[in-house]
Amino acid sequence: MIDDAPDTAGATPPAAPQIRQTALVERHRELGARLIDFAGWEMPVSYSGILEEHKAVRERVGLFDLSHMGEVWVSGAGAGSGLAASVVSDPTRLAEGRAHYSMICAADGGIIDDLIVYRVAGERFMVVPNASNREPVAAALRERLQGHDAALDDASLRTSLVAVQGPRAAELLQPLTDVDLASLKYYAIAAGHAYGQPALIARTGYTGEDGFELFVDWDLAVPIWDALLEAGAPFGIMPCGLGARDTLRLEAGMPLYGNELGRDTNPYEAGLGRVVKLDKPNDFVGRAALEQVAANGPAKMLVGLQMRGRSIARHGYPMSVPADAGATGVITSGAPSPTLGVPIAMGYLPPADTSVGTMVEVTVRAMQVEADVVQLPFYKRS
Amino acid sequence: MQVPDGLLYTQDHEWLRVEGDEAVVGITEYAATELGDIVFVEMPAVGARFEPAQSFGVIESVKTASDLYAPAAGEIVAVNDALHDKPELVNSDPYGDGWMIRIKLATGAGGTDGLMDAAAYKALIEAA
16 A cells, blocks of 8 residues: 555656765764655655645755756856747846856647756856756857857766754854854845855855755765754754645745646746746747737646645646636645645646635545645745 | 554554454545645545455645545445544544444455554554
8 A cells, every 4th residue: 555656747768778876874873764755766755744844844944855957057258148049037146155046948838857956156147947847958058059159067076055044043053154144135145155165155045944055065065964964953953844834835835846846837827927037138938928918828737736635636636616617737746734724736727717715626536625726825934 | 652552463564453243444644644734535425345455545645645545345334524624633633533434344255354452553554
């Protein structure tokens, strides 16, 4: 009865010749983590339990190994303009030391991946794609940067990423770094040190809490992880796996590639039209298609759902709208919300059926289960 | 990892404890640990009949939903209603308060043939 393929969203990697391990895999084993194959990486899904880990991040602080994520550098005099021609946002507008959320789309407007673009310095940008999309993103960027004076360096396999997330993250991290965290704004990044080792420290995350992401050379993840766990003990820090990361981002209404986002979805459908900068001067891949969507409206729209009962809507479950005969949709993510104590989900519905309060019926194992469209996000930090 | 003697086990990680012509069924500690935090158990109605390896319910953890399979043929005589409000009992006490169903074993249906004893089940999970 154990399902060997849990609904780890985005866990459909291309057949990897061998499973990759992060620098921290032995630490995860020592901490008793349940390890799974995620996007071709052997990653911790949980240590002490998803609910406890989730709660630690909401109330205190949690520590994540995210070294499977990609880090693709784009540098050179034409780096900013090259990126602006490659992704839907306009990285040339980023101030040095700032970052923004972006997407890279195909010519038809479908999403190849969602990204964080950091302007680390002048014409040096770091693009962070999902682990499962590292190669397609690097390949698309390489192609799109041709003709721009920019060089691409995929540093993913020599860069570790450790995240500290939660209301006490700054308090915990400050004594361990020379970066002034009080002046490091949300979506900012600074080069400095962590535990005496060179690190890029960004105030970004995927949990809906304050927190930091530390990009370091591969092997440095181990001493930094150890230092954070030790210094975090008085704060009640817990190592957290991808399971808690998924419930945290779901509560925060953040989309996940492979669930809410994919080639068959455009940014407007995902409720992320604000990320697409149609007013930037240059052409970019997907522009014509996205202008059409912006003008005509999306074919489907992402909504938040709260279940009326205890049943949990999961990725791929179909739904229908009783008040609108024939209208159907599909669940993209669903889980019991540890913070709200009720099952929540996200999914796509026809645009006409997305107003808050619309009742839908989700098919959960041949039963019709009622749920209501609710405002996203489900959780917002106070 | 506890694998109590005296119970019978399935390949799908259910346990069965024979009590006269009835049997109590739950999932093993190994299964509960692998699933993680159990948040919901969907149970059958009393009076429902099941064949061996037929799904009698569904157990949901935070991450996934999994079928529960009947270890032996029989009719449901009781379900553990406490799991409705406290599904976490399956994690905290899988062989005790986390039991799921009580069945009246069907006669002449092969009974509990094909189930493993504790030693065989222990070998199975150690090999996993």
